[in-house]
Amino acid sequence: MSWVIFAHGDCDGVCSASLAFSAKKEAKVFFTNPAGLLQDLRQVKDENLIITDIALTSSHKKEIISELKRISSKYEVLYFDHHPLPLGLSTEEIPATLIRGEDDSCASELVYSYFRDKLNPELSRVMVYGAIGDYSDNTKIVKEVLSEWDKRELYLEAGILVKVLEGTKKRDYDFKRNLVLYLSQNKLPSLNEELIKIAVQESVLDEQMREVIRVSTRVVGNVAYVKDIPWSLGKAATYARVYGKTVVGVAAEERKEYVDMSIRTIALDNLYEIVSRVAESLNGTGGGHKNAAGSRVQKDSFIQFIERLNNEVSICLGLKP
Ligand SMILES: [Mn+2]
Structure with a gap:
């Protein structure tokens, strides 16, 4: 068989x-x-x-x-x-x-x-x-x-x-x-x-893209995000967090009617729960691990996703949203 x-x-x-x-x-x-x-x-x-x-x-x-x-x-x-x-x-x-x-x-x-x-x-x-x-x-x-x-x-x-x-x-x-x-x-x-060859090209790109992330990162409270940066979403999310000086970083990419996201943190041990809750409140999907997660929501819901994520993360860590 x-x-x-x-x-x-x-x-x-x-x-x-x-x-x-x-x-x-x-x-x-x-x-x-x-x-x-x-x-x-x-x-x-x-x-x-x-x-x-x-x-x-x-x-x-x-x-x-x-x-x-x-x-x-x-x-x-x-x-x-x-x-x-x-x-x-x-x-x-x-x-x-x-x-x-x-x-x-x-x-x-x-x-x-x-x-x-x-x-x-x-x-x-x-x-x-x-x-x-x-x-x-x-x-x-x-x-x-x-x-x-x-x-x-x-x-x-x-x-x-x-x-x-x-x-x-x-x-x-x-x-x-x-x-x-x-x-x-x-x-x-x-x-x-x-x-x-691909790995070396990626190293060259990594060095350039970190600088792009440095100037493109937006911050909503305790969440930093970048959108439609042509780079690995995981790495973009990590450096958004680092350069945004926040506890959570998000990198998003528009795909047809959706936005796909990678989300990274070093401050939480239940990121997948928060991401899944926020995504579902917007009819999206989300999940992952305690400090790394992914999500997909309708593209019109993206900013709401970031705002709700900020609220939930802030409550969870006892921070001002
Ligand atoms: Mn795995």
């Missing part, structure tokens, strides 16, 4: 997909995200399914669960994830084999642990790249694996991958599929001229 893999397009998503692909060689690989998961699940017909690194968000959770039920009634569904579940949803309600992270284990670590016996042992370093990409390289398993390598080499490879994936190729799914295949063949990012 054939397999299909749905993965997130960031470093952890690509590395976890590559490990899953190494265990299920003929699998087809697709990239998706929390907001697109439902649409993509509807396309799954007669196949087993692996989902990796895709958060379940509150909006459409009923429809997503019913799609998972439809597929898992006939086929295998393995769902690897380390994002907090939406409030009020328990693991028992999700009709799939759930492999969930504890203690900040990233998706790459979960997939690696699950398929370990089936994998070329050297692919352990692909797991480490994913973990570094998600700042999740401090777990017991990752530390164990790191001790079997010279970790300086692995950080170089991970750094190249992060640069490449945060670069201009964001929605180039064929490129990412090729990268999944390349990594599954136990080949190093540093030995691929195309990857090196």
Whole structure:
């Protein structure tokens, strides 16, 4: 029976997909995200399914669960994830084999642990790249694996991958599929001229874009934001926070009728809850981790999103909005 893999397009998503692909060689690989998961699940017909690194968000959770039920009634569904579940949803309600992270284990670590016996042992370093990409390289398993390598080499490879994936190729799914295949063949990012070229270009861009963020950042109370800056949303959100001198940074990008956002903080441990609440109050979607989140709202709601986010963050930290 054939397999299909749905993965997130960031470093952890690509590395976890590559490990899953190494265990299920003929699998087809697709990239998706929390907001697109439902649409993509509807396309799954007669196949087993692996989902990796895709958060379940509150909006459409009923429809997503019913799609998972439809597929898992006939086929295998393995769902690897380390994002907090939406409030009020328990693991028992999700009709799939759930492999969930504890203690900040990233998706790459979960997939690696699950398929370990089936994998070329050297692919352990692909797991480490994913973990570094998600700042999740401090777990017991990752530390164990790191001790079997010279970790300086692995950080170089991970750094190249992060640069490449945060670069201009964001929605180039064929490129990412090729990268999944390349990594599954136990080949190093540093030995691929195309990857090196993209990574270096991204470094040049990073240096320029930080200056653009410095002059474009707007501040609403305790939230700094930038919009439609042609750069990685995650990095833009981080530097908006830094240059706006706020506790939360947001980077937004208009896409058709929506605005997609990355949100970053170092001051909160429940950012995903706040973001998801604010997004839902505006009929959008949102979720993520304790200090990094993402959201999508209608483009007309963007400024309201920033204002409501500021209110919620300020209440949470006892600050003046
Ligand atoms: Mn992840």
